[in-house]
Amino acid sequence: MDSSLTSPPHGTSASTTEIVPVRRPRRRRVGAGLVAAAFLLTGCQLPTFGEYKGSTTQARTEYHLWQGFFIAGLVVGVFVLMLITWAIVRYRRKSEEIPPQHQYHTLTEIIYTVVPILIVLVLFVFTVLAENKVTALESNPATSIHVYAFQWGWEFEYPNGVKVIGQTTNDPTMVVPTGETVRIRLDSYDVLHGFYVPEFNFSRYATPGYSTYFDLNVIHNGTYRGQCTQLCGLYHSLMFFNVKSVSPADYATWLRTELALAKAHPSSAPQLPSGVHAGGGTSSNSNAGGLPYGD
Numbered sequence: 001m002d003s004s005l006t007s008p009p010h011g012t013s014a015s016t017t018e019i020v021p022v023r024r025p026r027r028r029r030v031g032a033g034l035v036a037a038a039f040l041l042t043g044c045q046l047p048t049f050g051e052y053k054g055s056t057t058q059a060r061t062e063y064h065l066w067q068g069f070f071i072a073g074l075v076v077g078v079f080v081l082m083l084i085t086w087a088i089v090r091y092r093r094k095s096e097e098i099p100p101q102h103q104y105h106t107l108t109e110i111i112y113t114v115v116p117i118l119i120v121l122v123l124f125v126f127t128v129l130a131e132n133k134v135t136a137l138e139s140n141p142a143t144s145i146h147v148y149a150f151q152w153g154w155e156f157e158y159p160n161g162v163k164v165i166g167q168t169t170n171d172p173t174m175v176v177p178t179g180e181t182v183r184i185r186l187d188s189y190d191v192l193h194g195f196y197v198p199e200f201n202f203s204r205y206a207t208p209g210y211s212t213y214f215d216l217n218v219i220h221n222g223t224y225r226g227q228c229t230q231l232c233g234l235y236h237s238l239m240f241f242n243v244k245s246v247s248p249a250d251y252a253t254w255l256r257t258e259l260a261l262a263k264a265h266p267s268s269a270p271q272l273p274s275g276v277h278a279g280g281g282t283s284s285n286s287n288a289g290g291l292p293y294g295d
């Protein structure tokens with residue numbers, strides 16, 4: 001045994017009355033360190049780990065799940081690195097002799113089987129809870145927008161009949177009210193497209209013949225870039241759109257103004273490009289909540 005563990009520090013006697021006072025300052029330092037760490041950790045925010053913080057309430061849920069996964073990965077990674085380092089140092093070659101050979105350590109084997117399974121189960125439960133929140137459909141959404149994807153653009157149709165259409169070099173903008181639930185019904189007129197807004201941490205397939213429903217609750221006013229994420233043909237790379245979130249009052253005003261303009265100038269109403277047949281992609285099939293990759 002290492003004699004330093006049992007021997008008193010150099011220059012002190014072996015009596016316990018002199019050893020105990022030496023340990024107390026160390027405990028105090030550890031205690032103070034823990035308190036300081038607690039204050040520091042609660043005072044600062046966790047890093048984003050490269051993820052968007054999320055501009056919708058649904059996106060925030062995804063963001064927090066991402067943080068949890070990343071931290072779990074870091075803890076496991078650091079622990080494994082420490083084990084590897086320890087094994088490299090502790091069992092490095094010290095002589096030409098073959099070291100004692102062992103096999104089977106039941107307790108270790110049980111631990112390294114059970115612990116990873118527990119980790120996966122915990123991550124699975126948090127994933128299911130987060131997905132249920134993200135795909136939940138509110139019973140009374142404030143507004144609904146019918147989104148159609150086509151080669152190569154987007155059509156946004158509002159409950160009062162207002163339509164916004166844009167393609168390739170003319171990105172359409174979907175206006176939504178901030179802080180309210182917006183129900184999206186997503187369809188495709190032709191082939192498979194992808195509705196993706198990076199800052200919403202969210203993507204869904206627009207599937208021909210299959211309607212996908214989801215809710216968005218944008219937290220702050222702003223304009224968010226969106227794009228098609230499914231290679232859908234020649235000008236897929238130009239299939240962008242914007243989501244502009246404004247106050248509910250501004251949203252109502254915008255809807256009224258657009259409707260009045262459409263009625264005043266019916267001939268200048270936005271048109272789908274020739275070759276895109278409206279109604280070709282919708283059906284009574286529905287995918288409430290939406291599968292992340294269609295089906």
Ligand SMILES: [Cu+2]
Pocket residue numbers: 149150152192193194228229230231232236239
């Ligand atoms: Cu597309």
